Amino acid sequence: MPVIRKLPEVLINQIAAGEVVERPASVLKELLENSIDAGSQSIEVQLTQGGIKQLRISDDGCGIDKDQLALALERHATSKISSLEDLEAVGTMGFRGEALAAIASVARTRITSRARDASHAWRVSEREREPMPAALNGGTVVEVEDLYYNTPARRKFLKSDATEYGHCDDVFRRIALAKPEVGLQISHNGRVNMRLAAGDAERRTREILGDDFMAQARPLLAESGLLRLSGYVSLPAYARSNRDAQYFYVNGRFVRDKLIQHALREAYADILHGSRHPAFVLFLDLDPAGVDVNVHPAKTEVRFREGRAIHQFVFHAVTRTLATPVQAAVSAAPPLEAYAGPREQHALLVEEPGTHSFSPDNYAYAASASRGFSPSSFERNGRPPSLDSLAALSPRFNTAPTELPQTTQGAPLGYAIAQLHGVYVLAQNERGLVLVDMHAAHERILYEQLKAVLEGTPGVQRLLIPAVFNASQTEIATAEEQADVLLRMGFDVAAAGPNELAVRSVPALLARANTAELLRALLAELRDFPASEVIAARRNELLATMACHGAVRANRQLTTPEMNALLRDMEATERADQCNHGRPTWVQLSMGELDKLFLRGQ
Missing domain, CATH: 3.30.230.10 (Ribosomal Protein S5; domain 2)
Structure with missing residues (x-):
């Protein structure tokens, strides 16, 4: 039978090192944390060959007393905690008492330290545990050389010098971000790569x-x-x-x-x-x-x-x-240069001649319905109301000025002065010029309105003629199994034949959507996931797609009241700074930035 035996201390430390010391970056992290815990105000890191050949950290912390130096290299020896209560409320970066011992078991390690009240410094190493006198003004210097020199199998897993240095640089940046009050410097192969003075966050x-x-x-x-x-x-x-x-x-x-x-x-x-x-x-x-x-x-x-x-x-x-609403974002708006870069083509959605796309009428209908208006006009006329007819529904279309007011106070995005190439709205506010991507802005407004409506019981639009489309047996079975869920969402769906589904009602806000495509996508989601997950997790993605198709398109000329109504809706809409895909909807160009373009005052 196999014999149970106690492992040698050296092997125990090397096993522990496998958990703590993965690569040079792991060593750097542990040593930087020790320097931070020592109250250091200045820390310098020097690496050679990505930290594999040498890693040296010097700090101006409290230092270590002579009789504590050798103990620092022992396992489970720490000054950070002393009881279970301390462990359950750790307030220091380090506390396990394993790092230095693990490092010393797989690399040549030296510690030189001078306590603040000591007459001179002392040095120990992984081989010479008896402290020896040394020269150091104050603080602690830890030198780690030839990582994994005694475990060549582990050393083979290390990457190139450049890759290992990259990991060390990541660790350095993480700790530097957390400690802005500490000055830090890192160098590689004798070259200083980053020097950070103590400052604020x-x-x-x-x-x-x-x-x-x-x-x-x-x-x-x-x-x-x-x-x-x-x-x-x-x-x-x-x-x-x-x-x-x-x-x-x-x-x-x-x-x-x-x-x-x-x-x-x-x-x-x-x-x-x-x-x-x-x-x-x-x-x-x-x-x-x-x-x-x-x-x-x-x-x-x-x-x-x-x-x-x-x-x-x-x-x-x-x-x-x-x-944060637009009102608060205007004052902190970045300059136009911040958005420099190639424009994404799909952001314009230019209508090609002869192709079908949703018109602004769809936005007008969705916007009016989302504000609580009845779709009765749709039922009477067979089509959504036009933008012009919104004047009877929204007071903003009646009161929006056709000429620029004397003051833009109270209107963070100002008032429209022009439309550029049917794509951008130009407005003047107190700071200067505002440029609005009308499709992106419209898309965000529609999306938020659709969400607000569908959070309650959605209005239902009965179809005079049911929409019938071909369906697979799986789709028909899913529609029958999930009939109650579909009905709660506003869809009345039933089998119309062996290979057909008939839709008799849809949510009112989606009356102009492609019914067959919408139902197929919804049935696919209901087939693969529980209904509750689809409604909670997938709804927003479906709404985002519908808002994109329903928003006003490029190359559509808007009147001044329509542009101003768009600006007011942006100011009243959360997250109006970006569309559903994360692109900005508007930028601010201040008077100072405009003056620079024309060298005014220079």
């Missing part, structure tokens, strides 16, 4: 993420009891193809938490579609007893004691910030 965020992010970001601050969320969230216009600009911290510790990620996805779900990812720098502060950080040796995973409350707090805080 805004300055540090700008240094790490750049001016482009700050131009497209909104500051966030929310508090509720002992919970506090602060930082910056980007508008959809700054969306990225990957998650490289997502930083979330819990009590100053960078974490990747599924609960938080879900809350943020939900907050952006209404304004960012497709495979794009938002950018953010967010700091969640709460009672340390409310979060368990002892989940994984890397300490990037946490467990909240009140997970549901945290989720809702983060979700609502980000949603409110992104839903």
Whole structure:
């Protein structure tokens, strides 16, 4: 039979190192956290060959006493906690007492430190545990060389020097964002790559993420009891193809938490579609007893004691910030240059001669219905009311001026002065010139109105002649099984033959949609997912598509009252700064920026 034996201490440490020391970046993270816990105000990082050959961190922290140096290299030795109560309310970056021992078991390690009241410094290494006198003005220097020199199998898994340095740079940036009050510097192969002076959170965020992010970001601050969320969230216009600009911290510790990620996805779900990812720098502060950080040796995973409350707090805080109305956004509007770049073709939706597309009449009908107007005019006349007929329904069309008022006070987006190529509305406000993408703006307005109506019991439009279309046996079976669900959504659907379905009613706001295509998509969703999930999770995507098709098209000339009505609707609509696909709907060009274009005052 196999014999049970106690493992050697060296092997135990090397096994533990497999959890803590994955690559040079893991070493850098642990050592930077130790420097932060030591109260350092200045930290310098020096790397050679991506940190594989050498990694050196020097700080001006409190230092380590002579009789504590050798103990620092032992497993389960730490100055951060001493009891279970301490573990349940950890307030430091490190606490496990494993990192230095794990590093020393797989790399040549030296620690030189001088306590603030000591006459000189002392040095220990993974081999020489007896402290030796050394020269150092103050603080601590940790040198780690030849990572995995004694475990060549692990060393083979390391990537190129450039790749490993890239991971180290990511760790450096994460910690730098969390500690703006600490000056940091990182160099590679003798070259300084980044030097950050001590400052405030805004300055540090700008240094790490750049001016482009700050131009497209909104500051966030929310508090509720002992919970506090602060930082910056980007508008959809700054969306990225990957998650490289997502930083979330819990009590100053960078974490990747599924609960938080879900809350943020939900907050952006209404304004960012497709495979794009938002950018953010967010700091969640709460009672340390409310979060368990002892989940994984890397300490990037946490467990909240009140997970549901945290989720809702983060979700609502980000949603409110992104839903700031136009009135508040105008004063902080970025200059036109911030939106420079190629224009997406599908944003224009230009109508080609001879092709069918929804006309502005559909928007007029949807807008009037969403404000509580009865579709009686549709039933009487057989078609939606025209834009001109809205004057009888909406007072804004009666009162909107046909000439520019003497003042734009009270109208953040100002008043229309022209339309450019049937695509953009030009308006004058107190700051200068406003450019509006009329299709994108219209799309957002329609989308929010459709949502507001369908949150209650949707109005139903009976069809004089049922819409009959060919259907597969699966579609017919799904329609019969989900008849009650479809009816609650406003669809009266029944089999009309062996291979046909008949639709006798649809939601009033969708009366002009392609009934067959809409029903086929809905039946496919109901077939693959539970009905409750479809209604809750897929509804917004369907509404976004319908709003896009119902919005006013390019090359459609609008009258001045129509343009002004569009501006007023934008001011009254949440998230009107971007369309359903995350593109901006308007930009502000101030008088100062206009003057620069013509060199006025120079």
